[in-house]
Amino acid sequence: MTTRGSYASPITRTNRKIKQITDQTRKTTLGVTLAIVGALLLTPDTLLMRLSQLDGWNMLIWRGSLSGAAYLIIWGMLDGWKSLSKITSLNFSILLCCQLLNAVFFSLAIALxxxxxxxxxxxxxxxxxxxxxxxxLNEPLSKLTLMTAFVVLSGLSISLLGHDIDRATISEKNVIGLLLGLGVAFALAMNFTMIRKDQDAPFVLAMALGAMCAAGVGYLCAEKIQWLPVMNMLSIGLTGICILPLSFVALSYAARNVKSSTVSLIMLSETVLGPLWVWWGVGESPNRMMLIGGTVVLAAIAAFIVLERRNDALESA
Known part of the structure; x- marks a missing residue:
């Protein structure tokens, strides 16, 4: 005997299915949009770093301290004290370490x-x-993701060959620089993955504390604290207070809604678009190989976004 409420009519089931598909589509759209916005916001970062003319350790000091303060303000506005009870979790500690390692590894790599x-x-x-x-997360390895990653890596290789690579010979420093670059990639990937795993963890606070710890490392290692002319300091101030916090908060919130591999792929568009800002700001024009490689990367990412959304819609249906 069927009791009241135990049977859902075909129309009700269909409506529920439509709602699930609609909710998933909105979630995916929000995630992709935030990832694109975050990546675009990050594109002037390279130009501002160049304009500041700070050395590696001072770059870490100023970027870490300024972005750490900005992250704290954003955390207070979005989460506030109600999330403090979750800072003792393992996931929070992992997020903090990811932010610290990302900042320190990148500065050391660029210096070496x-x-x-x-x-x-x-x-x-x-x-x-x-x-x-x-x-x-036990998420399946998407063939589309892996194929796109391969195409993006190929496009970046073509683009990077357009740079001056006379110094890019095999040496101990270059090997260490490459390993540190891989460490940055691992830290970023782990950060996005953990945010997707534990959506209650106060990741913005973890970013703030990680950035400040990175600034502390820079302070301990720097020979002296640099204070350059006003325009140089304005450049580092803009990237530290605005560019880094807004872009990485957007990218991190994107990781709550879409796969971390998707966020990572979209983020790589900054590697291509960043040099265009440098071209506009300091006159370092890209050559043909850089433009070809950048076009391959952007086309691959655009195709991936369209196909990934289509696949998500089909899976929801």
Whole structure:
């Protein structure tokens, strides 16, 4: 005998299914939109770093301290004290370490090796994200993601060959720079994956504390604190207070709604668009190979976004 409420009519089941599909589509759209906004916000970062003319350790000091303060303000506005009860969790500690390692590894890598070597390592972040999602979240390895990651890596390789790579010979420093670049990629991928795993963890607070710890490392290692002319300090102030916090908060919130590998792939568009800001700001024009490689990367990411959304819609249906 069927009791009242135990039977759902075909129309009710259909409406529920439509609602599920609609909710998933909205969630995916929000995640992709936030990832695109975050990546675009991050694109002027390279230009502002160049304009500041700070050395590596001072870059870490100023970027870490300023962005840490901005993260704290954002955390207070979004989460506030109600999330403090969750800072003793393992996931929060992992997020904090990811932020610390990301900042320190990137500064050390840039100080040791040519940028081209470091970027090759950082460009592997989608691969790490796909593998970590499989291991930690048990999400299947998407053939589309892996194929897109391969195309993006190929496009970045073409683009990077357009840079001056005369110094990119095999040496101990360059090998260490590459390994540190891989460390940055792993830290970023782990960060996005853990945010997707534990959506209650106060990740913005973890970013704030991690950035401040990174600034502390820079302070301990720097020979002296640099205070350059006003325009130089305005450049580092803009990237520290606005660019880094807004972009990484957007990217991190995106990771709550879509796969970390998707966020990582979209984020790599910054590697291509960043040099265009440098071209506009300091006159370092990209050559043909850089433009070809950048076009391949952007086209691959655009195709991936369209196909991934279509696949999500089909799976929901």
């Amino acid at each position: 090796a040519p940028v081209v070597i470091v970027l090759i390592g950082v460009a592997t972040v989608p691969v790490f994200a796909a593998l970590l999602s499989r291991l930690i």
